[in-house]
Amino acid sequence: GENVEQHPSTLSVQEGDSAVIKCTYSDSASNYFPWYKQELGKRPQLIIDIRSNVGEKKDQRIAVTLNKTAKHFSLHITETQPEDSAVYFCAASYSGGSNYKLTFGKGTLLTVNP
Amino acid sequence: GAVVSQHPSRVICKSGTSVKIECRSLDFQATTMFWYRQFPKQSLMLMATSNEGSKATYEQGVEKDKFLINHASLTLSTLTVTSAHPEDSSFYICSARRGSVGGNVLTFGAGSRLTVL
Numbered sequence: 386g387e388n389v390e391q392h393p394s395t396l397s398v399q400e401g402d403s404a405v406i407k408c409t410y411s412d413s414a415s416n417y418f419p420w421y422k423q424e425l426g427k428r429p430q431l432i433i434d435i436r437s438n439v440g441e442k443k444d445q446r447i448a449v450t451l452n453k454t455a456k457h458f459s460l461h462i463t464e465t466q467p468e469d470s471a472v473y474f475c476a477a478s479y480s481g482g483s484n485y486k487l488t489f490g491k492g493t494l495l496t497v498n499p
Numbered sequence: 500g501a502v503v504s505q506h507p508s509r510v511i512c513k514s515g516t517s518v519k520i521e522c523r524s525l526d527f528q529a530t531t532m533f534w535y536r537q538f539p540k541q542s543l544m545l546m547a548t549s550n551e552g553s554k555a556t557y558e559q560g561v562e563k564d565k566f567l568i569n570h571a572s573l574t575l576s577t578l579t580v581t582s583a584h585p586e587d588s589s590f591y592i593c594s595a596r597r598g599s600v601g602g603n604v605l606t607f608g609a610g611s612r613l614t615v616l
Contacts, residue, residue, distance in 0.1 A: 419604070428592060428607040429543070474542060485531065485596055487605060491542045 387412040389477050391490025399498050404465050406493045408475035409457040415477040418451060418458045419487070423472045432473075433460070465497045502526055503595050505608025512583055513616055520578045520611045522593030528573035529595035533605065534566075537590040546591075549576045583615040 388411040398404050410418075416437035421429035435442045435449045435458065442449050446465075451458040462469055472494050476487040502525040512518050522532055531550055535543040547557045547568050555568035565587075567579040576595075580587050590612050594605040 421607075426590075426610075426612075428609045430607075431604065434604070485605075486533070486545065486548060488545075489542045494540075 387415055387477055387479075387488040389475060389488050389490040391475050391493060393493060394491065395494045395496070397496045397498060398465050400465060400467060402465055404460075404462045404469070404495055404497075406460045406473055406475070406495070407457060408459070408477075408490050409455075410477040410488075411456065412477070412479065413453075413456065414479045417478045417485070418449070419476050420447075420449060420460050421474045421476065421489075423474065423492075425471075429474060462495075465495075467497050467499050470495055470497045501597055501604075501606045503529075503593065503606045503608040505593055505611055507611055508609060509612045509614075511614045511616065514584055515582055517579055517581045518583055518613060520580075520591055520593075520613075522576045522578070522595065522608050524574045524595045524597075524606075527595075527597045529576075529597065530573065531596040532570060532576040533594045533596075534568060534576075534578050535592045535594065537592060537610075539590075543592060546578075580613065583613070585615045588613055588615045 391408045419434035422432045423429040433447050433449050435451050446463045448461040472492045474492045475490040478487045504523045506521050534546045537543050546561045547555045549555045549568050549570040551570045551573050557563045570576040592610040593608040
């Protein structure tokens, strides 16, 4: 099955700096890679996703890059703000089957210091 | 759009009792729903995949007789923790896939925190 590795497990940055979280996946058939933000005790919220036919996607301060050859994808947050503090999860799935099961990374606790 | 409601948000029960958690898609039909378990400061671990009208598919290591899943309609899936014990205490989260319209995109419920005394 799919295995997703995520690094770092914790990340602390100063407000205004950039944050980068990296993930690798094992199944070359995976073709959908979402990123979720989860605040303490709350549900995961989809913040951005990318499909395997695209190398990069950007949405305001958030961007995701995908390298299919190396099987890794990264989340980039620029101009970080204290409200960006949360746990971020990457995930991978294959959309060719019938269930679209997501495999999650272990998460990154991002702390943005004012 | 794409709202998933999960109830109860918190439940405390005595050891040996059963607890039912409901997951509803409010404004779309969910062909597939997923149930996750999350321990403090850990990732979401998939427990089972629930398809409307068929038996759930459980992940390795998850006891299907312990965690009963029913997906009776396109908008409702339930997880019943049977004969709960303190080690079953956890945060349980459901998610729903919006059929072919949504592709892989999942919408999560708010989660249910189960405490077994």
